[in-house]
Amino acid sequence: MTPLGPADIGALKGRGQRIAVVTAYDAPSARLADAAGVDIVLVGDSAAMTVFGYDSTTPITVDEMLLLSRAVRRGTRRALVVADMPFGSFQVSNHETVAHAVRFVKEAGVDTVKVEGAGTSLPRVTALLDAGISVMGHIGLTPQSVNRLGGYKPQGRTAITAQHLLDQAHALERAGCFAIVLEAIPAPVAGAITRALTIPTIGIGAGAQCDGQVLVWHDMLGLTTGHVPKFVKQYADLGRDAMNALQAYVADVRAGRFPEAQHTYGMPDDQRELFETDLAAFLHEKG
Numbered sequence: 001m002t003p004l005g006p007a008d009i010g011a012l013k014g015r016g017q018r019i020a021v022v023t024a025y026d027a028p029s030a031r032l033a034d035a036a037g038v039d040i041v042l043v044g045d046s047a048a049m050t051v052f053g054y055d056s057t058t059p060i061t062v063d064e065m066l067l068l069s070r071a072v073r074r075g076t077r078r079a080l081v082v083a084d085m086p087f088g089s090f091q092v093s094n095h096e097t098v099a100h101a102v103r104f105v106k107e108a109g110v111d112t113v114k115v116e117g118a119g120t121s122l123p124r125v126t127a128l129l130d131a132g133i134s135v136m137g138h139i140g141l142t143p144q145s146v147n148r149l150g151g152y153k154p155q156g157r158t159a160i161t162a163q164h165l166l167d168q169a170h171a172l173e174r175a176g177c178f179a180i181v182l183e184a185i186p187a188p189v190a191g192a193i194t195r196a197l198t199i200p201t202i203g204i205g206a207g208a209q210c211d212g213q214v215l216v217w218h219d220m221l222g223l224t225t226g227h228v229p230k231f232v233k234q235y236a237d238l239g240r241d242a243m244n245a246l247q248a249y250v251a252d253v254r255a256g257r258f259p260e261a262q263h264t265y266g267m268p269d270d271q272r273e274l275f276e277t278d279l280a281a282f283l284h285e286k287g
Helices: 006-015 027-035 062-075 094-107 119-130 143-149 159-175 187-196 238-255 269-286
Strands: 019-023 040-043 080-084 112-114 134-140 179-183 201-204 212-215
Touching (some): 006 019, 027 040, 027 062, 062 080, 119 159, 134 159, 179 187
Parallel strands (some): 019 040, 019 212, 112 134, 201 212
């Protein structure tokens, strides 16, 4: 099985083949996504919320993202592995950006990194590409900047802001990004951006005209607690199934129904008899 590279993802757009992307944060999840035919596995900084229980994506650290990225890499054979650069890892300087990205490539073995925003992020993209590291862009609702954006709400709903997003997308393409995530953008705007670019767009809450789609693992499988975004399609309810299984386990343990004979190990009769003799002698001595 030949692993996909950034150029292969671009070729999918050229052939008109939609690109399937999903987040994953550990080896078993990545293995399932890979076996299912997912094209890109994104080690998202959404792990801050889905895995570590924070209220936003900003607290997660580079070391925590590296831990998750290494696990995902071990579970992936075909899909392109992209790691989110977390908040604080690329905002300070080009030098720090490249240093952190190099760790993702060398220590975790990811194929590319993803950087949120355009504008001030453009020099970072250029620095990464100059260092030989492929970059995926991300515009629209950028969770790392959610406070500046005024909360988790759609972007580009006016003509002026829509044009600004189109300009950002063009800038990221010119900078050398191999693909761009469009998050929480009106479908007509995302469609216009997609048609205007030669590189693929990956939508999340951006309509069906994007070249591909991405969903968060926990959202699509019913593992998210609390609010689920409007754009999520839930393909399973593993949270409910897991709760039912756990409740059944607790009931079986308390009622003495688990473990049963098929869940236990035995020993040869002669060894058991010898052990019982030794045990009796031990208890007699102790008593």
